[in-house]
Structures are given as C-alpha cells and as structure tokens.
Amino acid sequence: xxPKDYVYFILTKKPEHPQHIKLGSICYIRGHTYNTHDVxxxxxxxxxxxxxxxxxxxxxYNIDVNCIEKLTLEEAELLLACEPEDERLNWxxxxxxxxxxLGLTVETNVMVKEEDETLIGVIRYIGPVxxxxxxxxxxxxxxxxxxxxxxxxKGKTDGTFGYKTFFLCEKNCGVxxxxxxxxxxxxxxxxxxxxxxxxxxxxxxxxxxxxxxFFIDGKxxxxxxxxxQEDGGQPIVQISTDKDENGKRGGxxxxxxxxxxxxxFPSGSEGMDIDIPPVEAPTDLSISLNSxxxxxxxxxxxxxxxxxxxTLPGREDVMVGLELEEPCGxxxxxIHGKRYFDCPPKRALFVKLTSCRPDSRFQNISxxxxxxxxxxxxxxxxxxxxxxxxxxxxxxxxxxxxxxxxRMKGIQGHCNSCYMDSALFGLFSCSSVLDSMLFKATxxxxxxxxxxxxxNIVNPLRSKxxxxxxxxxxFREQLQKHGYCxxxxxxxxxxxxxxxxxxHHILALEPxxxxxxxxxxxxxxxxxxxxxxxxxxxxxxVQQLLEHSFYSExxxxxxxxxxxxxxxxxxxxxxxxFNKIIPSLxxxxxxxxxxxxxxxxxxxxxxxxxxxxxxKEPVFSQTGFKVFCKTCSSQVHSHPQRLSHRPAALEVPxxxxxxxxxxxxxxxxxxxxxxxxxxxxHYVSFVKHGPNTRDxxxxxxxxxxxxxxxxxxxxxxxxxxxxxxxxxxxxxELANQVPRDMKGVAKRLFCDAYMYLYRSTSMCLYR
Numbered sequence: 001x002x003p004k005d006y007v008y009f010i011l012t013k014k015p016e017h018p019q020h021i022k023l024g025s026i027c028y029i030r031g032h033t034y035n036t037h038d039v040x041x042x043x044x045x046x047x048x049x050x051x052x053x054x055x056x057x058x059x060x061y062n063i064d065v066n067c068i069e070k071l072t073l074e075e076a077e078l079l080l081a082c083e084p085e086d087e088r089l090n091w092x093x094x095x096x097x098x099x100x101x102l103g104l105t106v107e108t109n110v111m112v113k114e115e116d117e118t119l120i121g122v123i124r125y126i127g128p129v130x131x132x133x134x135x136x137x138x139x140x141x142x143x144x145x146x147x148x149x150x151x152x153x154k155g156k157t158d159g160t161f162g163y164k165t166f167f168l169c170e171k172n173c174g175v176x177x178x179x180x181x182x183x184x185x186x187x188x189x190x191x192x193x194x195x196x197x198x199x200x201x202x203x204x205x206x207x208x209x210x211x212x213x214f215f216i217d218g219k220x221x222x223x224x225x226x227x228x229q230e231d232g233g234q235p236i237v238q239i240s241t242d243k244d245e246n247g248k249r250g251g252x253x254x255x256x257x258x259x260x261x262x263x264x265f266p267s268g269s270e271g272m273d274i275d276i277p278p279v280e281a282p283t284d285l286s287i288s289l290n291s292x293x294x295x296x297x298x299x300x301x302x303x304x305x306x307x308x309x310x311t312l313p314g315r316e317d318v319m320v321g322l323e324l325e326e327p328c329g330x331x332x333x334x335i336h337g338k339r340y341f342d343c344p345p346k347r348a349l350f351v352k353l354t355s356c357r358p359d360s361r362f363q364n365i366s367x368x369x370x371x372x373x374x375x376x377x378x379x380x381x382x383x384x385x386x387x388x389x390x391x392x393x394x395x396x397x398x399x400x401x402x403x404x405x406x407r408m409k410g411i412q413g414h415c416n417s418c419y420m421d422s423a424l425f426g427l428f429s430c431s432s433v434l435d436s437m438l439f440k441a442t443x444x445x446x447x448x449x450x451x452x453x454x455x456n457i458v459n460p461l462r463s464k465x466x467x468x469x470x471x472x473x474x475f476r477e478q479l480q481k482h483g484y485c486x487x488x489x490x491x492x493x494x495x496x497x498x499x500x501x502x503x504h505h506i507l508a509l510e511p512x513x514x515x516x517x518x519x520x521x522x523x524x525x526x527x528x529x530x531x532x533x534x535x536x537x538x539x540x541x542v543q544q545l546l547e548h549s550f551y552s553e554x555x556x557x558x559x560x561x562x563x564x565x566x567x568x569x570x571x572x573x574x575x576x577x578f579n580k581i582i583p584s585l586x587x588x589x590x591x592x593x594x595x596x597x598x599x600x601x602x603x604x605x606x607x608x609x610x611x612x613x614x615x616k617e618p619v620f621s622q623t624g625f626k627v628f629c630k631t632c633s634s635q636v637h638s639h640p641q642r643l644s645h646r647p648a649a650l651e652v653p654x655x656x657x658x659x660x661x662x663x664x665x666x667x668x669x670x671x672x673x674x675x676x677x678x679x680x681x682h683y684v685s686f687v688k689h690g691p692n693t694r695d696x697x698x699x700x701x702x703x704x705x706x707x708x709x710x711x712x713x714x715x716x717x718x719x720x721x722x723x724x725x726x727x728x729x730x731x732x733e734l735a736n737q738v739p740r741d742m743k744g745v746a747k748r749l750f751c752d753a754y755m756y757l758y759r760s761t762s763m764c765l766y767r
Contacts, residue, residue, distance in 0.1 A: 003137045007034045008076035009050065009068035010092055018061055024085030024092070026076055027052045027061075027068065028137060053080060053136050073138070074102055077128075080140035081178035091180050101179035104143065107262070107334060109207060112145050113181040119154055121145040121175065124167035124332075124345055129176055143182050145175045146345075149209075168327055168345050212239060212260045213330050225260075226252065261335045290477045292470065293356040295322070295349070302328055303359055304349065305477070305489060307341035318353040325415065325490075359470070392462040394432050397690035400697060401719075403465035404429065409717040411461065412469035413701030416492040420472060421701035421715070422685035423495040426674030426757055428458045429699075430689040433563045433673070433759040437507045446506045449478045453502075469713065482506075495676055495683065495755055496526045496567060512565065514558040516594040521558045526565040526755075531577070536616065539735050542584040542672075542756055543623050545569065547592070551615050551625070556594035560668050564758040580734065580750045583727065585688070587670040587758055591625040596668075598650060602632040608652060609633045613645035670758035677752040686720070686749050693724035698745045722746050 006028040011021060027050035037048055047062040069092075071079065078101055082088040091097060104110070108123045125144030146169040147155050157174040159167040167174070206212060210225045223241035230236070235257040287293060287306065294303045308321035312335065321333065327346040333339055335350050395403055404410065410429075411421040427434055438454045456471040473489065479501065480488040503509040503525050511523035529545050531537070532552040537544060546566065550556065564587070569577040591598060598607040601620065607627035614626035614636070627650060628636060637645050675686040684700045696719070703716035722744040726734060739747045 003073055003077075005031055006073075006137050007031055008071040008073060008138075009048075009063075010071055010076075010079065010089065011063070011067060012069050012089065012092075013067040015061075015063050015067045021052060021061070022085040024087070024089035025052050025054075026071070026080055026088075027063065028076075053138070074141075077138050077141040078102065078179050080138060081142050082180045083178075087180065097179070100184065101182065104179070104182070104184065106332070108184060109148075109210075110143070110145060111183045112143075112147075112175055112177050114154065114156075114175055114177070117154070119147050119151040119175070120149075121147040121151065123182075124159065124169065124174075127166070129161040129164075129166060140178075142176050142178060145177065145182070147173045147175060206237065206257070206260060206262050210262055212237070212262055214239070214255055214260050221253075223253070228257070261331060261337075287353070287356055287358065290481060291356075292359040292473055293322070294359050295351055295355050295357070297328070301360075302326070302349070304347075306356070307333070307343065307348075309353065310340075312350065319350055320353050320356060322349045322351065322356075323347050323490075324349055392459045394428070394430050395462055395465070395689070396430075397695055400430070400689050403462075404697060404717045405719055407704070407714055407716045409465050410699045410715040411457070411467040411472060411701050412715045413713045414469035414473060415490065417469070417472050417476065418683040418701050419493050419495050420476070420498055422676050422683040422699065423499060424457060425461070425699045425701075426676055426685040426687055429461055430687050431673045431759060434503075434509075437503060437509050440507050440509065442507050445482060449475070449482065449502075449506055452478060465717075466715075479506075492681060496565070499565070500525050512563050513561050516556045516558040517554055526567055528567040529569045531569055537578070539580055539582065539731050540578060541582040541623070542566065543587055545581070546587065547623060547625065550592055551612065557589060557592045558594055560589065560593070560760055560762075561670070562760050564670055564760075566756045566758070568753050568755065570754070576751075579739075580737075581753050582731070582734065583672060583675065583749065583753070583756070585672050585693070585727070587672075588624070588667055589670060590667045591627065593668065595651065597652070598627045600629040600632050601627060602636070603629060605629040605632075606652070608650055609647040610650050611637070611645050611647040614642070617642075668760075670760050672756065673759050674757040675749060675753055676755040676757075677748045678754040679748065679752045683754070684748060686723070686745075693727055694721035696720045696723045696749075698748070718745070720745050720749075723749055726750060 007030075008026060008028045011023055011025045011027065014023060015021070029048055029050045034048065037046060046065050048065055048068075049060045050063050050068070051060050071092075075092075075098060078098065079088050079092055082091050104123060104126065106123050106126060110121055110123055111118050112121055113119075122145065123143055124146045125142075127141060128139035129142045129144070130139055144159060144161075144167050145155075146159070146167065147153075152170065152173050155169075155172050155175045157176065158171045159165055159169045159174045161176055166176075206225060206228070208225050208227060211222065212225055213222045221241060223239040225237055226240050227238040228235060229238070236254050237257050237260045238252060238254050239260070240252055289306055289309055291306045292303070293306060294301050296302075302324055304322035304324040306320050307323045310319065311317070312319050321335075321340050322329070323333075323341070323343040324347050327344070329347050329349040331348045332345045333341040333343045333348045335348075340350075341348070411425050413421050438450065438458060440450075442450050452471065452475045457467050457475060460471070461467050476488045503512075509525075511525055513524045513527055515522045515524065515527075527549075529549040530553060531545070531548055535548055535552075537548065540548075545568070549569075568581060590596070598610075599605070600607045601624065606629060608630055610625060610627045611633070612626075614620060617626070620626055628647070633647055636642060637647065673688055677684050677686065682702070684698065687697050687699065689695050689697060697717055698720045699715070699717045701715045702713040704714040705711055706714060723746050726737065726742065726746050729737075734750070737750075739751050742750070
C-alpha cells in the first residue's frame with residue numbers, strides 16, 4: 001500500500017450508520033474513487049465509501065461528507081498516533097498545535113510529558129514505531145526523544161521499541177510520544193535587536209546549558225554553553241571548556257555561532273585529535289565518496305565510510321563527512337545546523353580530507369601475515385574492459401582441495417556481511433546455475449553492480465579461491481548508492497532479501513519459480529515452506545517439507561525450475577520448527593508438476609486421479625502425492641475408512657496413450673548443491689561439490705579474526721566428509737544424535753539449515 005494513493009478524513013459528527021464508530025476515528029478512501037464522487041464544496045449531501053483505520057475488518061461504510069473533515073497525509077499520520085479517539089478529535093481542532101508539530105524536526109529541543117512530569121529532551125527520530133496493519137496504509141507518526149540533563153534516566157527506553165532500534169541513547173534516557181505530548185522548547189523572549197540571533201539560535205537549536213563541540217587546529221573540542229550574545233551584529237557563544245585556547249584547564253572561549261555545533265561530550269575524552277598522515281602515507285588508492293577509510297583520533301583509530309566531501313563555512317580545507325562504524329562521532333550528519341548526510345546519531349564526524357587514510361584492515365594484509373593471496377592488479381583496482389566479458393568456470397571437485405580448502409579462502413567477511421558472503425559462495429563457487437545473471441544485459445545505472453559481481457567477486461573466487469572483503473564492501477556500497485536499501489553497508493540482512501534485490505530489481509532476471517494455484521500462475525524467486533498446524537512431521541526430509549507445504553497451500557509447479565531456492569520453516573531467525581532436518585540430496589518433483597503424465601503409486605500404470613485425502617495416510621509412502629489409475633483408485637477408496645475421500649481427476653496430456661502395461665516414467669529431479677545455515681545471527685554455507693556423499697565443504701567468512709578493532713576477519717573453507725556418515729544413518733539413529741556431540745560441523749547442516757539451493761542439470765542449460 002502506498003499511503004499517497006489515499007485520501008484521509010477524521011470523523012467529527014456522528015453518522016446515522018454505523019453507530020459504533022467513535023468520533024475522532026480516522027478513515028480513508030482511494031484517491032481515484034474520491035475523485036469520481038461529486039463532493040459539494042458547501043452544503044449538500046454526498047456519501048463516501050470509506051474504511052476506518054485500526055479496524056479489525058476491512059468493511060467499507062458509506063459516510064456522509066458532512067460528518068467527516070479532510071486531512072493531509074501528514075496530519076493523518078500525526079493524529080493517528082494520538083489516542084483515545086475523543087482526545088484525537090480535540091487535538092485536531094487545535095490547529096496551531098498540529099501545525100507546530102508538523103514543523104518539528106530531528107535535533108529540535110523539546111519538552112515531553114511523561115507520567116504527569118514535563119521532561120527536557122531532543123528529538124532523535126520522527127516516524128512510525130508500530131507495525132502497520134495488513135489493511136492499513138499508514139501507521140501513525142511518533143517522536144523519539146533523547147532526554148537531556150537534568151531529566152536523564154527518567155525515560156523508558158534506549159531508543160528501542162518492540163525489539164527494533166530507532167535511535168541510540170543511554171538506557172532509560174529515551175521516550176516515544178505522540179505530538180500531543182511534545183512541545184518545542186520555547187527560547188527566552190528576546191529584544192528586537194536580537195532578531196538575527198533568535199533566528200540562528202533556533203536553526204542551530206543551541207541554548208545555554210547545551211553540550212557543544214567545535215573544530216580548531218585539527219582537533220575537536222567540547223564544552224558547555226554559558227551564554228549567547230550579540231557582538232557587532234553577530235551571535236557569539238561563550239563556552240566553558242576543560243581547556244581554553246591557551247591550553248589552560250577550566251577556561252572559557254568565545255566563538256561565532258556558526259563555528260559551534262551541538263553534540264554530546266564522549267566519555268573519557270579531553271578532546272579528539274585528528275592526526276594527519278605523514279607524506280609517505282599510501283596514495284595509490286584514491287579516496288572518494290563512499291570510500292572506506294580510517295582516521296586517528298585521540299583514543300586510537302576509527303573507521304568509517306565517506307558520505308560527503310566539500311567545504312564548510314569558515315574553513316578553506318576540503319572536508320569530509322564520515323559515517324563511523326561505532327557511535328564515537330558527534331552528530332547524525334549535521335554540523336552548524338545544516339544537514340550534509342544522514343546516519344544514526346553519534347556516527348557522523350567531519351574531518352579534513354587529508355586526515356583520512358584507506359582502511360588499513362583492507363590494505364596490504366598479505367604483507368602483514370603472509371596469508372593473503374596475491375591479487376591481480378586489474379582485479380585490485382577494478383579496471384576492466386567493460387566490453388570484454390571474462391568467463392571463469394566454477395571450481396570442479398578436482399580443484400577444490402587446491403583452490404578452496406584452508407584459511408584465508410572463500411570470501412572475506414566484514415561488518416555484518418555474512419548473509420551476503422555465504423549466499424554468494426553457495427551460488428557461485430562450484431555451480432554455474434545462475435551464471436546467466438552475470439552476463440545478462442542490464443540498465444547502464446546498474447552495470448557497475450554487475451561488473452563488481454563478475455570481475456571482483458565471482459571470477460576471483462573461482463580463479464584464486466579468495467575474495468577480498470573490500471570488494472564485498474564496494475558491492476554493498478553500490479547497492480546502497482543506487483537506492484535499493486540505505487543500510488546495506490552496515491546492517492545484517494536476510495539472504496533472500498539480498499538475492500531478490502539483485503535478481504529482480506537490478507538484473508531483471510526472469511523469476512526462477514512458477515507456481516500453479518487454482519489455474520493461475522504465480523512467479524517468485526524463492527519459496528518459503530509453510531506447514532499446516534496438523535502436520536505429523538518430526539524428523540522431516542526436505543522432500544517431505546516441500547510436499548507438505550505444496551499440499552497445504554494447494555500448489556503445483558507450472559514448470560521445472562532451473563534453480564529452486566527453498567527457505568526452511570522457522571519462527572524468525574532464532575526459533576526453529578524442527579530440531580533437525582534431513583537434507584534430500586535429490587528432490588523428486590515429478591508429482592509436484594501441474595502438467596505431464598504421472599504413474600500410479602500402486603501398479604505403475606498411468607495415473608488419472610489424485611487423492612488429497614490419501615496424502616497423509618500412513619499406509620502409503622511417506623513421500624509423494626497419492627495418484628492412482630482408475631482401477632487402483634476404486635480399490636483403495638472402497639475401504640471403509642476411505643469412503644469419504646474425494647479423488648480429483650488428473651489432467652492427462654493430449655496425445656498421451658496408455659498402452660495398458662506398467663511402465664517407468666522419466667522422473668524430474670533436482671540436485672542439491674548448497675545449503676545456507678544460521679546460528680546466533682551468523683550465516684555460513686555448505687556446498688556439495690561432487691557426486692559422492694563425502695563431497696562436502698563448509699565455508700565461514702568470519703571463522704577467525706586477526707587483531708581487534710584494527711584487525712580483519714579470516715575466512716575459512718574446510719572439507720567436511722563427516723556429513724556423509726549422518727546422511728547414511730536411519731531416521732531413528734539420526735534422531736538420537738545429540739547435536740553438540742556430532743562430529744565436525746555436521747551439526748550446523750542438520751540443525752541450523754536456513755535455505756536449501758537445488759538445481760536442474762538439464763534446465764539450467766537453457767536458462
């Protein structure tokens with residue numbers, strides 16, 4: 001639902017029907033429907049078919065336009081957060097309050113009412129905090145406020161609401177409130193001669209008592225505002241600092257308002273020195289927008305991404321705005337009251353461009369530890385002839401030992417990238433099933449993403465067995481730069497979210513999966529397995545899970561997929577539906593196809609009927625849909641326990657002749673080639689690289705780490721032939737295996753599976 005597609009109203013008069021809707025309730029109607037109704041400008045009567053928000057149903061009521069008043073989208077979102085309805089109506093009638101709330105912005109100083117007490121704080125977040133109803137186009141706008149002294153500790157949150165973080169602050173220093181409880185902190189009345197100061201002071205939101213910072217001689221200084229006054233027509237801020245401009249402790253300093261920015265004093269700091277690298281500092285890698293860099297502060301190195309480059313008022317140096325990895329900065333992308341980029345609070349730092357160096361964690365690592373493979377210069381710099389599409393085949397079983405096994409092998413993880421590392425390794429290391437996406441014609445704006453994927457990730461992985469972490473970061477930066485998600489470089493994602501963005505939104509790859517339901521074909525890239533509540537599975541195979549899911553959803557495959565990506569049933573990332581899942585090395589999808597001949601499970605003749613009621617009958621096989629020829633169906637359903645079953649006719653392919661003798665159909669099968677697993681929010685992958693049951697490898701992009709904050713992750717690939725031992729066990733034996741006692745990494749495969757990847761060896765040749 002796009003909120004802008006609707007027109008919103010608030011109920012101000014009791015309608016004739018329905019009587020149970022309360023005054024102050026908010027309703028909506030589609031814009032095009034509203035435009036087709038002749039709504040009188042004044043007087044007259046017209047009824048509009050509207051739906052009320054926060055209703056348990058999607059019922060539409062015809063409401064007289066004289067009983068409702070129109071709202072803008074912004075007003076509707078503000079008012080929706082106010083409850084109950086009668087209070088909401090009162091606030092709607094206070095036009096000044098609504099307009100004042102619409103003018104509030106992040107970093108505004110405000111007063112907020114909390115349990116009959118008025119507290120002082122700063123707005124850190126504006127937006128929804130509750131889940132949107134499935135039928136509702138809007139959620140309601142709340143204000144996330146960080147309480148300031150002397151009211152710190154009187155809140156109820158650290159910026160988190162419902163397990164989701166909206167801003168960062170100390171424990172019990174945050175409050176979420178509707179606009180009805182929030183008021184801007186009015187400045188002290190000023191004389192007319194202070195009009196300019198008043199305007200600038202409001203823009204900066206700086207008042208006496210505020211913590212501020214300023215940048216002088218390559219160093220950040222911090223202090224507390226004592227007074228703001230006008231001097232020569234310019235607002236001057238008097239600041240109490242730990243050190244004055246002469247280095248004396250307990251001093252004061254006066255600065256123009258434009259040189260001062262609001263910000264908290266980092267605990268344990270006396271000032272932050274920004275070291276300028278020596279002349280011999282490496283310059284071979286250009287530093288530009290979105291570069292990953294490091295700066296040396298007073299307490300050591302900090303790392304971040306350049307989000308802005310330019311000049312600041314009052315400074316001639318070229319400056320950069322950094323989004324830091326950790327909250328050791330001074331703002332959320334604003335300085336001197338102006339926003340230059342967006343990032344979480346206390347993650348932004350503005351420094352000289354000359355103070356930045358390429359992130360040393362990604363530079364010359366091979367020289368530091370002799371473990372990093374040599375990288376081709378073209379690969380290192382990404383200088384490829386875009387007209388030449390180099391093809392490197394997947395790693396064969398014979399090459400796995402030489403190219404992949406060992407430490408510093410696979411894809412190097414960095415900053416929550418494990419979901420992407422494991423997915424890319426599983427898809428491309430030893431399989432070519434989705435190689436078409438590497439060479440598919442794409443939009444010019446998305447070409448850099450495809451080039452990085454091919455030249456800097458897939459080709460090095462297959463030719464050298466190693467991908468440097470900075471290439472993954474460049475890939476993530478490009479995804480973020482192109483607007484597909486604003487947190488690709490920092491936050492953990494789900495593999496399916498990443499894959500769908502790349503396959504669908506960027507490369508416009510044809511959907512991998514076509515499902516048939518009630519005669520209609522649905523398309524998708526992944527399939528999430530769902531089970532009904534009455535399933536009897538305890539230690540299922542993937543084959544059983546897929547069949548039970550198709551059975552409960554009434555689905556069939558419209559065609560054989562070249563690649564089938566299956567998401568295992570889970571209750572979120574942390575809760576598994578099954579303690580163990582047995583990998584099916586092959587998926588027999590013959591009975592799951594909506595078209596094609598099928599074989600009677602009893603006699604082998606051509607099947608003409610399918611019985612959904614027989615699917616769970618224990619007398620039959622535990623796998624496969626239950627299809628019968630006419631004779632066997634009559635015999636099976638003559639049993640007293642099956643008289644109520646209702647077999648359905650199968651669609652027999654035109655021109656197909658049943659010769660009356662049992663025959664063997666060619667079965668359509670998919671083979672397993674990779675499994676993604678998750679444990680405690682960390683993704684790893686297994687790859688089956690050969691035909692034997694022992695041909696398994698395990699990949700972890702962050703298996704180990706060298707150093708602390710200044711260090712780097714060590715990826716590792718290891719052979720795991722022990723998997724075959726458990727695959728050969730009977731279900732009873734496997735059920736008795738204690739996970740922590742399982743050998744090697746087998747426990748991860750059987751107990752932590754998140755996504756299974758299958759391929760059709762025949763269909764992938766054509767797609």
